Amino acid sequence: MTTQTSLPFSWEQVDSLSDLRRLELVLDALPDTDIMRALSAMRRNGRNEYPVAAMWKALIAGIVFQHESIESLIRELNRNSSLLAVCGFCPVPLQSRTRYETGGAGVIAIDSPPRSPAPGSFNFSRFHTNVVKLEERRGLVSGMIEEMRGELMRLLPDFGENLGYDGKALRSNSTGNRNRKTGKTSDPEADWGKHECSGVDSSGKTWTKIKTWFGYGLHIIADTKYEIPVSFSLTRASVSEIKELDRMTEVLFTKDPEIEQRCRYLSADRGLDGGEFKKKLWEEHQVRPIIDSRELWREEKRGQSYVEGQKIMRPLGRAHDNIFYTECAEVWCRCPVSGEERKMAFCGFESPRETLKFRCPAAVYGLRCKGWEKCHGDAGCKTNGYGRVVRVPLEFDRRIFTPTPRGSVSWRRAYNRRSALERINSRIEGSFRFERHFIRGVAKMSALAVMMALAVGHIKAGRPECMRSLVSGCWADTG
Template identity: 30%
Template structure:
């Protein structure tokens, strides 16, 4: 069997270690920053203009384009390379800004209205890229990571940021649990949380949101997927993979309304080996149950003891808002002791439709594969005669 893999839009392992000046110039020109720079220049105070806005903006972008790990590494290259300095408007070796100038410039960019203009630049670039790459954002993934920061000492500035709805730096821990529920590793940092929506195929960030460390991942899903915000090419997210941190009911309701199919594992909240059948309801037989993750099972009650098997998924019926399952014996072609009782002579076999509205967490549009779940033992005796 041949497996074909599509390369991402940006194959990071093949990018030039030292891009040419022409490549750098084209990268700088591709950023729609005219409105931002005009606003910054209009707000400049009278007095010394040692480092123009365009120079400080260029020094901010160059470490990203050149893939320097630190600002100092970029400043050292600027001191050595005269052609690179002239590209962003630095006249001589000693005329470039230092780290303190960059810190103050970042503080300015983090306030209104410059922060809104920065997000507009990001959104515009994503929209342009989406027009050039038709399958950008077709299959996505989300997660969060820690950003290190420092506390703002100016109380007035803090009050102004809070009034603007900006998060404040705080301490945050992240626990990593093993399969047995123990916590072998804890990571702590002081700063913020960065929430990302990424195109899984091309490895491109489509949307981002920054919060304080106390905000859960599930609370920041809305800003990443809300339509009309310009974060992503519209109507282009059929699937989104995330970990259990975003698996609450509110998130699943939001995704269901947006037509996004979630790919995630449910949190374990039920008692061990728990399963339910009464929640399915309707005309479904009492020997059809589901476990905490959502896969649907049927019991061959004629056998002694009863045998549980995963029902065969027949897909998602969007018009009905249901998940369809069929008799596994009919689909897979094996002999079941309860076949005559369950199928009642039907060639197609027993059909079960589960309404997603019963529990969007457990019955998403992409049915979960029971093979990834640990076997669940028969937790309660089968009713006599069922």
């Protein structure tokens, strides 16, 4: 009988909660003390008609409730008294103001109707501008993300073991056309990006797909088991993904050595395939790269004997005349008598030697090989039952040969977890309206902070000793 182990956190459990309950989880989990104090300091002695704490909660509510515009959020606040109360606004309409005008009959008192308890678009616009400034100058929004990463590592002992990377294109509201007078676009921080991918279809024909957009690139490193983001970066669309991934991993492992020690695998798609980066991951961080291989061997395809879809192999070296390898890190042997080709059996990574070990397929699988004795004799091996052994150093080709080679059981298991990145991207766009959200620029990171806070809050909800009161801390000082 098979028993299913339930994870300490799953998004299915979060999705079943009401909007108000999810908002309460986020507000409880966000480490927002510093940003709240900074926002209060920016207001100084200004009017406190709408408290900083209430405005901040309303901004977070706009993300949790999936509002694409400030006007939509204001309408929600005006019709939802429960949301007003959770945010900290008084649900009773504000007192009417009396203004006095001088006329022919003397001074006339004019009473205006009671005002809505919810802030207006002007109030939210100014508040949002302050949040953007705090992120640009002091990194307070991204600082919350780093704090919650540490909290998740404390709550989940295996958080960070399996990481994955993915890049997402974010289109700008600007068309990308330059103004004839100024020579600038309406979104000067954005630029043009281009993604090109290719492959071979079922009929053996090659295909190419090119995507261009004007805007930004969202780069995400996430835990592929719990589907929770670990690190983010928002750049111009033209920034190279492989360079940004290299920079992000360096910053992440430098700032958080514990997650470097935990991480065993880092997966990415074939667009990030590169020997230098794979070598750096393993030699400097002891992280196994799980990155699909690109088809870069072109010379063989130009030959007249090449057939579309044919497997391309190259000799492994002079010492192995009948041993060949492919771009997919497969090692093949060719029988010196019959010419039959067989895939050699992968038998693991030898860490002290930094080599991949492959054995004779006839010995491993009990097959009959006509050239058994000649193959072993030419290689100077004993013709015992263990069979011929071929060791491939990682240095032979760092792009193709990695500690966990492509196609092995461990590689497939780790690479299959990459589907979590697709679900994360779908959740960011579908549940958090990341691309169409009213929060713009670097402050978009607050939407990703909310995503992490939902996870932290849900885990803590099942552990009362980890919870803090909604009326404690910064909320008591800023309202």
